[in-house]
């Protein structure tokens with residue numbers, strides 16, 4: 001019988017084994033490959049079992065060739081196995097992980113912190129007061145007459161109309177509470193929720209936030225008021241902003257003013273946000289009415305002071321170019337998450 005030279009078989013097996021090892025797509029096919037060639041009943045052992053067919057001389061050469069093939073196949077197996085593990089590792093590293101979503105500050109909180117920081121730089125302390133107030137603190141002590149429209153049952157949430165207990169309509173009652181407990185000189189801001197019976201629309205909400213400010217000392221005049229508020233607005237909106245004081249009326253200040261700033265959207269040219277006027281109203285202010293001082297037992301001849309109040313949402317709307325106040329309260333994280 002003509003024997004096929006084992007040298008040829010070895011070359012055929014090597015060629016086939018390399019092709020199959022390269023195309024083995026996963027570790028399961030690679031393990032099957034290893035069993036097929038290097039396993040106990042595999043092709044390498046099949047070759048070794050044929051050695052008995054050879055003469056002692058031929059056997060030595062053939063044995064060396066089979067061992068060489070075996071080493072090559074073991075080397076291929078090791079490389080392919082390592083290659084697959086490396087691919088798995090790098091695939092795992094590059095696969096995007098499930099990172100926890102990180103919260104952001106609410107725009108009202110961001111603006112509140114910025115505002116209080118600016119007043120803190122100017123030496124203002126920070127105070128707070130109750131959200132449920134009496135008629136006295138919310139209206140009477142602030143020189144708001146009984147017939148004033150804001151006292152109307154339709155405009156105010158009364159907790160008890162009989163006992164004249166209500167949700168505060170502004171943060172100004174905090175002024176009275178501070179003055180009752182503090183002797184001048186002092187300067188302070190207070191931030192908190194206010195409540196009015198407004199129907200919800202793009203500019204009104206029954207719950208909103210205000211900042212109140214009060215500075216009392218001997219010799220405080222309107223120039224101090226103008227200086228503090230102009231500094232605040234330019235710190236908040238930039239040096240290029242123009243600030244305008246327009247005479248106004250509030251029962252608890254005299255004289256009173258409304259403060260506007262040049263529209264930061266159209267830069268004063270006129271747009272829908274500023275109603276084509278080039279200016280946006282920012283806050284109300286004035287010199288504390290002497291009657292308010294008398295109501296808290298201050299010497300109105302000795303002390304003067306100024307007070308101001310502004311809506312936090314309004315400042316956030318101006319600062320961030322928000323078009324609708326309702327966005328603040330809808331808890332839609334696509335909106336409230338974009339201001340941090």
Ligand SMILES: [Zn+2]
Pocket residue numbers: 263264265266267268269270271272273274275276278279
């Ligand atoms: Zn404008």
